[in-house]
Amino acid sequence: MPRRGEPLFLERQNYRRRRMMDLARLLPVLGLFAFMLPLLGGPEGMSRTAANLVYFFLAWFGLIVMAWVLARRLSHEGLDGEEDDTREDGGGG
Amino acid sequence: MITFNMLVVVCLTYVVLLFVVAFVAERRAAAGRVDWLRSPAVYTLSLSVYCTAWTFYGAVGYAARSGLEFVTIYLGPTLVLIGWWVVLRKLVRIGKTQRITSIADLISSRYGKSNALGVIVTLMAVVGTTPYIALQLQSVTLSFAVFAERSPAQWAMGDLNATALWVAAGLALFTVLFGTRNLDANERHHGVVTAIAMEAVVKLIALLAVGLFVIWGVAGGLDEMLARIEASPLAETHFSSGRWVGLTFLSAAAIFTLPRMFQVLVVENADERHLATASWAFPLYLFLMSLFVVPIAVTGLRVMPEGANPDLFVLTVPLAEGQEGLAALAFLGGFSSATSMVIVAAIALSTMVSNHIVMPLWLHWKHAGATVSGDVRKIVLRARRISIAGILVLGYLYFRLTGGSEVLAAIGLVSFAGVAQVLPALLGGIFWRGATRNGAAAGLILGFATWAYTLFLPSFGPGVAMSAEVMANGPLGIDWLRPQALFGVTGLDPVVHAVFWSITLNTFAFFGVSLWSFPTPMERLQGAQFVNVFEHSSAARGWSHGAAEAEDLLMMAQRILGAREAQALFQRAAARQGKGGYLPEPTPEFIERLERELAGSVGAATAHAMVGQIVGGSSVSVEDLMAVADEAAQIMEYSSQLEAKSEELARTARQLQEANEKLTEISVQKDAFLSQISHELRTPMTSIRAFSEILMDGAALSEEQLRRYSSIIYEEAIRLTRLLDDLLDLSVLERGQVTLNLQRGNLRELLDRAVAATGSLDTHGRMVIERDPSSEDMPLRTDTDRLSQVFINLIANAHKYCDAEAPHLTIAVRHLAEGAAVDFIDNGTGIPKKSQDIIFEKFSRLSDQSSAGGAGLGLAICREIMDKLGGSIAYLPGQGGAAFRVILPAPQAEAA
Numbered sequence: 001m002p003r004r005g006e007p008l009f010l011e012r013q014n015y016r017r018r019r020m021m022d023l024a025r026l027l028p029v030l031g032l033f034a035f036m037l038p039l040l041g042g043p044e045g046m047s048r049t050a051a052n053l054v055y056f057f058l059a060w061f062g063l064i065v066m067a068w069v070l071a072r073r074l075s076h077e078g079l080d081g082e083e084d085d086t087r088e089d090g091g092g093g
Numbered sequence: 094m095i096t097f098n099m100l101v102v103v104c105l106t107y108v109v110l111l112f113v114v115a116f117v118a119e120r121r122a123a124a125g126r127v128d129w130l131r132s133p134a135v136y137t138l139s140l141s142v143y144c145t146a147w148t149f150y151g152a153v154g155y156a157a158r159s160g161l162e163f164v165t166i167y168l169g170p171t172l173v174l175i176g177w178w179v180v181l182r183k184l185v186r187i188g189k190t191q192r193i194t195s196i197a198d199l200i201s202s203r204y205g206k207s208n209a210l211g212v213i214v215t216l217m218a219v220v221g222t223t224p225y226i227a228l229q230l231q232s233v234t235l236s237f238a239v240f241a242e243r244s245p246a247q248w249a250m251g252d253l254n255a256t257a258l259w260v261a262a263g264l265a266l267f268t269v270l271f272g273t274r275n276l277d278a279n280e281r282h283h284g285v286v287t288a289i290a291m292e293a294v295v296k297l298i299a300l301l302a303v304g305l306f307v308i309w310g311v312a313g314g315l316d317e318m319l320a321r322i323e324a325s326p327l328a329e330t331h332f333s334s335g336r337w338v339g340l341t342f343l344s345a346a347a348i349f350t351l352p353r354m355f356q357v358l359v360v361e362n363a364d365e366r367h368l369a370t371a372s373w374a375f376p377l378y379l380f381l382m383s384l385f386v387v388p389i390a391v392t393g394l395r396v397m398p399e400g401a402n403p404d405l406f407v408l409t410v411p412l413a414e415g416q417e418g419l420a421a422l423a424f425l426g427g428f429s430s431a432t433s434m435v436i437v438a439a440i441a442l443s444t445m446v447s448n449h450i451v452m453p454l455w456l457h458w459k460h461a462g463a464t465v466s467g468d469v470r471k472i473v474l475r476a477r478r479i480s481i482a483g484i485l486v487l488g489y490l491y492f493r494l495t496g497g498s499e500v501l502a503a504i505g506l507v508s509f510a511g512v513a514q515v516l517p518a519l520l521g522g523i524f525w526r527g528a529t530r531n532g533a534a535a536g537l538i539l540g541f542a543t544w545a546y547t548l549f550l551p552s553f554g555p556g557v558a559m560s561a562e563v564m565a566n567g568p569l570g571i572d573w574l575r576p577q578a579l580f581g582v583t584g585l586d587p588v589v590h591a592v593f594w595s596i597t598l599n600t601f602a603f604f605g606v607s608l609w610s611f612p613t614p615m616e617r618l619q620g621a622q623f624v625n626v627f628e629h630s631s632a633a634r635g636w637s638h639g640a641a642e643a644e645d646l647l648m649m650a651q652r653i654l655g656a657r658e659a660q661a662l663f664q665r666a667a668a669r670q671g672k673g674g675y676l677p678e679p680t681p682e683f684i685e686r687l688e689r690e691l692a693g694s695v696g697a698a699t700a701h702a703m704v705g706q707i708v709g710g711s712s713v714s715v716e717d718l719m720a721v722a723d724e725a726a727q728i729m730e731y732s733s734q735l736e737a738k739s740e741e742l743a744r745t746a747r748q749l750q751e752a753n754e755k756l757t758e759i760s761v762q763k764d765a766f767l768s769q770i771s772h773e774l775r776t777p778m779t780s781i782r783a784f785s786e787i788l789m790d791g792a793a794l795s796e797e798q799l800r801r802y803s804s805i806i807y808e809e810a811i812r813l814t815r816l817l818d819d820l821l822d823l824s825v826l827e828r829g830q831v832t833l834n835l836q837r838g839n840l841r842e843l844l845d846r847a848v849a850a851t852g853s854l855d856t857h858g859r860m861v862i863e864r865d866p867s868s869e870d871m872p873l874r875t876d877t878d879r880l881s882q883v884f885i886n887l888i889a890n891a892h893k894y895c896d897a898e899a900p901h902l903t904i905a906v907r908h909l910a911e912g913a914a915v916d917f918i919d920n921g922t923g924i925p926k927k928s929q930d931i932i933f934e935k936f937s938r939l940s941d942q943s944s945a946g947g948a949g950l951g952l953a954i955c956r957e958i959m960d961k962l963g964g965s966i967a968y969l970p971g972q973g974g975a976a977f978r979v980i981l982p983a984p985q986a987e988a989a
Contacts, residue, residue, distance in 0.1 A: 021178060025176070025178055025179050027175045028179070031168075031171065032172060035168045035172070039332050049322055049323075049328055049330040050319045050322045050328070052161055053387055061380065063171065064175075064376045065373075066175075067174070067373035068373035070372075070373075071373050075366050075369035
């Protein structure tokens with residue numbers, strides 16, 4: 001029955017959207033974790049600059065790529081966030 | 094070899110190019126072709142004003158001194174940008190809906206359009222930014238000096254100070270030309286933003302070029318570069334956790350509290366979607382800007398002589414390697430970094446100064462009103478132009494005073510820490526509705542004072558702004574007030590120490606005072622608007638419909654927005670209202686909209702004040718609205734009172750109706766009684782007459798017949814007498830002519846007597862009377878004869894009317910709050926509800942079902958007696974049969 005299938009589909013899309021927003025909120029926390037991690041490394045806080053340099057730029061670039069994917073997903077679906085959900089819920093159900 | 098003159102020519106050419114780009118952009122925007130001017134790419138590139146000369150030159154110097162730590166200055170903004178969904182998105186939305194013109198405007202608008210807060214933030218921003226502008230001037234002059242040193246003979250421009258002055262003057266000219274062309278911030282500074290975007294490209298290319306050169310040109314490859322890093326003094330990185338965390342926090346705060354960053358991030362934002370692009374593109378820009386910093390620093394340390402200024406490695410390394418063209422490009426990169434920062438900072442600060450300091454003062458002095466005085470638009474623009482010049486003069490003076498000898502990075506951090514004081518009020522304001530104006534002011538002032546005391550004043554060096562004595566031992570020798578070891582905290586780096594204490598005290602004061610103080614209505618409205626910006630993106634209502642003249646408003650709007658824009662705005666509004674011409678009805682909606690348009694030019698507080706001057710008496714104030722709301726509340730209360738009254742009326746009507754029904758029923762009863770009483774009187778009279786006639790005839794009557802007839806006459810006469818006695822009794826009681834014969838007695842004795850007296854009625858001996866003698870033992874002082882008459886009546890009624898197969902009467906004594914009560918409860922059918930009301934009335938007899946001799950006067954007499962005795966009698970419903978409760982006279986009788 002198509003009538004049944006439709007809201008189910010929207011529901012799932014809506015759910016994914018919410019999780020995308022959660023990821024958008026969590027991304028800076030992940031970044032913070034990545035950027036603060038080296039503080040724990042090395043005996044007495046000493047570590048090799050070259051290795052750290054490579055680590056930082058890799059982590060940084062990884063974050064940028066994630067932010068890019070996320071920004072595409074989120075802005076594709078509209079920026080209004082929360083209030084969009086109710087509309088979609090209303091349309092779907 | 095590049096001569097100094099060539100450099101000046103390159104520089105001037107670049108400046109001309111900048112002017113041309115800005116001019117073309119303005120022209121395109123004016124013609125309505127804003128396509129690429131408002132693209133996400135331009136927005137992202139304009140954010141690069143974050144990367145100033147401090148970044149361009151200073152980051153390498155920073156890396157040469159402290160290794161990897163320089164990267165924290167980019168990590169903070171990266172975290173904020175990739176977390177755009179949380180803070181920046183909200184900030185941009187608020188900026189759009191509320192027409193925010195600057196960070197001071199945001200704070201002022203959030204906290205009830207308070208101009209005091211606007212002034213505080215403006216002053217803080219000016220104090221915090223001035224060193225930063227000085228820093229830019231310094232970097233430009235230093236970079237000039239690098240080339241000048243190589244060819245001293247051609248040093249034509251005199252000393253460094255003169256260079257700085259020329260640069261400052263040139264920047265002021267550019268900023269005035271393109272930064273104050275129009276007033277409506279809605280139209281934005283297309284020229285400036287486009288020029289800034291171009292400068293962003295220039296500095297990125299320059300830095301990347303130098304970086305690529307040192308890796309592949311000097312070191313000879315990536316592996317070799319890494320090996321050189323390993324071999325350099327920077328091979329080991331020592332992470333100082335405090336500085337690492339503190340600086341990341343500081344740079345994260347700076348990305349939206351720096352006035353210039355707020356300007357490009359929020360005010361110049363054309364479309365929220367651009368933010369999504371910038372969320373990854375700007376971190377990428379920062380990533381590229383810092384990618385080659387360490388290689389350049391390592392190469393500089395390797396190829397430059399001992400003691401060379403590492404802040405200028407970007408310039409001196411290519412020069413030392415003989416790459417003059419690359420050096421010139423690097424110079425341009427540094428130059429563009431410095432100029433873009435100064436331009437945007439000057440625009441942002443001048444907006445703040447003119448909106449929050451100059452305009453309020455002007456409005457105050459010209460109290461006559463915005464309509465009658467001169468051209469407001471001109472005054473605003475003039476105020477901005479003067480502000481721009483003033484800010485650059487301040488920066489120049491700071492540069493002269495500090496002698497340009499500071500390490501670049503140090504000034505940058507001092508500035509960051511200063512503007513970061515806005516952070517608690519800003520974040521608290523957009524996420525917490527409980528934040529109040531007083532809280533924000535307390536936090537800002539305390540944080541700023543702490544910053545000045547622990548970082549800003551000491552940054553001039555010991556003995557300049559603060560004596561060495563105070564620095565070392567604290568003011569008046571108070572050890573725990575030492576500027577760099579506040580409250581005895583000595584384990585922190587001075588910058589981290591200052592940030593820690595200023596932000597901590599700031600936050601505590603902000604929350605503490607906010608919790609303690611009570612916001613004005615306007616603050617609460619604005620707070621709700623800001624915090625819930627995604628739920629309802631409309632402005633706060635502030636204007637009530639009234640005497641505001643559309644014409645006056647148009648005159649004012651023309652002076653601020655310009656004639657064409659203002660007329661278009663009014664015409665659109667009139668059309669929306671279905672009117673022709675230029676003058677729409679000054680509805681609250683329209684005035685609200687107009688105020689926001691004006692706020693885009695002169696700031697929320699000023700726009701509010703100006704519209705207030707015109708709308709005048711009918712203005713405004715949420716306090717008025719609150720008063721109206723109060724009135725409404727009163728009306729509601731009144732109407733609820735009316736409702737209560739009408740309910741009372743309904744109740745009375747119901748009671749009247751009941752009374753009426755009762756009267757009608759009594760009237761029916763009375764009629765019935767009259768016929769009954771006639772019948773009652775007539776029946777014995779008839780028999781008396783008949784038998785007395787028989788006796789009179791004197792016919793032959795037997796002795797027995799004679800006795801029987803005369804006894805019938807006798808009994809009937811007794812019955813008549815009793816009836817008449819009752820009637821008499823009742824009328825006596827009713828007219829209060831009865832005299833009570835008080836005497837002592839005992840309740841049990843009275844009941845015994847009553848039961849005994851009614852015993853003759855129980856002809857078949859069926860009635861079971863249940864009593865509890867112990868509870869009945871109760872002394873009384875009353876008219877015992879009358880009381881027993883009541884009891885007799887009640888028991889007799891039970892005998893007469895109880896229709897149960899096995900009649901049963903319970904006599905129970907209870908002690909109630911109102912006194913002792915005697916209940917008489919039988920097990921008959923009881924009295925129907927509709928009759929319960931009238932049984933105590935005279936003449937009431939429910940039916941003729943039982944032959945009963947009474948004429949319906951018994952209960953009426955009982956009631957009269959109990960009234961006279963000071964007690965009462967009532968029907969007790971719901972006992973399973975007829976039940977009467979006699980409440981005995983108050984015990985005072987007994988006590989007497």
